[in-house]
Amino acid sequence: MFLINCPFCGEREQSEFKAGGEAHIVRPKQPTELSDDQWAEYLFMRKNIKGIQFERWNHIHGCRKWFNMVRDTSNDEIKAVYKMGEKPPVK
Amino acid sequence: MLNYSNVIENDKSYPGLQMREIKPVMKLIIRGKKRQFLSAVGKSLNLLLPNEANTSSRSDQLTALWLSPDEWMIFSNEILKLDHNNYDVEKLLNKNICKTNLGAVTDVTDQFVLINLKGDKIFDLFETGSPFNFNDFKSKKGLVTQTILTKIDIIVHNQDINDVNLFVRRSFSDHLFSWMNDSASRL
Numbered sequence: 001m002f003l004i005n006c007p008f009c010g011e012r013e014q015s016e017f018k019a020g021g022e023a024h025i026v027r028p029k030q031p032t033e034l035s036d037d038q039w040a041e042y043l044f045m046r047k048n049i050k051g052i053q054f055e056r057w058n059h060i061h062g063c064r065k066w067f068n069m070v071r072d073t074s075n076d077e078i079k080a081v082y083k084m085g086e087k088p089p090v091k
Numbered sequence: 092m093l094n095y096s097n098v099i100e101n102d103k104s105y106p107g108l109q110m111r112e113i114k115p116v117m118k119l120i121i122r123g124k125k126r127q128f129l130s131a132v133g134k135s136l137n138l139l140l141p142n143e144a145n146t147s148s149r150s151d152q153l154t155a156l157w158l159s160p161d162e163w164m165i166f167s168n169e170i171l172k173l174d175h176n177n178y179d180v181e182k183l184l185n186k187n188i189c190k191t192n193l194g195a196v197t198d199v200t201d202q203f204v205l206i207n208l209k210g211d212k213i214f215d216l217f218e219t220g221s222p223f224n225f226n227d228f229k230s231k232k233g234l235v236t237q238t239i240l241t242k243i244d245i246i247v248h249n250q251d252i253n254d255v256n257l258f259v260r261r262s263f264s265d266h267l268f269s270w271m272n273d274s275a276s277r278l
Contacts (some may be wrong), residue, residue: 008144008160009144009145009237010144010145010237011224012223012238013222015222015239016222016223016239043162061160061237061238061244062159062237062238063144063159063160063162063237064158064159065159077196078210090149
């Protein structure tokens with residue numbers, strides 16, 4: 001259990017949120033030109049890093065807004081929280 | 092459909108806590124992002140929508156609760172008549188907001204049940220089943236939060252000191268009220 005600072009509502013407990021997987025995955029512009037392997041790569045393959053990971057989260061029991069988070073998966077330390085469409089404040 | 096049947100049959104009272112359903116009360120959800128939307132709602136209702144997160148605003152007849160950056164709940168301060176569910180406020184907003192494509196208006200009168208809680212044990216009750224930190228919340232009049240209470244989504248409006256409005260979806264209200272009674276009896 002940890003606290004997440006929702007960019008809209010403020011600090012709330014993790015149980016109010018839902019994790020939405022890896023962030024910043026760009027949909028291919030021409031899906032029809034991709035091979036099955038390339039399409040599967042885009043659709044299914046996700047990073048599972050021990051360390052800094054960029055994730056999407058949804059404040060599902062609050063404002064129901066999506067946002068991005070930079071989290072250290074080894075200790076759940078949240079490095080940054082930023083809105084959709086914004087660039088990550090840390091690398 | 093009009094649904095004015097009682098979900099919560101009896102008012103309940105415990106030392107430092109009284110709970111009762113308030114009905115019928117008009118409840119609308121309005122959504123919009125544009126600046127013109129905010130000014131159109133303000134002019135239509137003579138009520139400024141709160142821009143700041145987790146706050147509310149109030150006029151003589153209506154209260155507006157901030158739910159998210161583009162979503163508000165409006166409810167009537169007074170109890171309405173039982174014989175119809177045509178609301179002038181909804182008609183006015185439909186005309187000035189929906190038909191001008193500025194935003195959306197949804198009547199959620201029958202979707203949400205309004206439970207009013209009074210007494211100095213309200214937040215002791217909430218703290219037994221909610222992850223939200225009510226320490227700062229309880230002392231500031233007008234604050235609003237959406238959170239969970241015993242795993243049920245709720246909207247809490249701190250109407251006044253020791254006077255709280257709780258909105259819960261109708262299908263969960265019976266279970267929530269029975270849980271609150273059980274929990275309140277052990278405070």
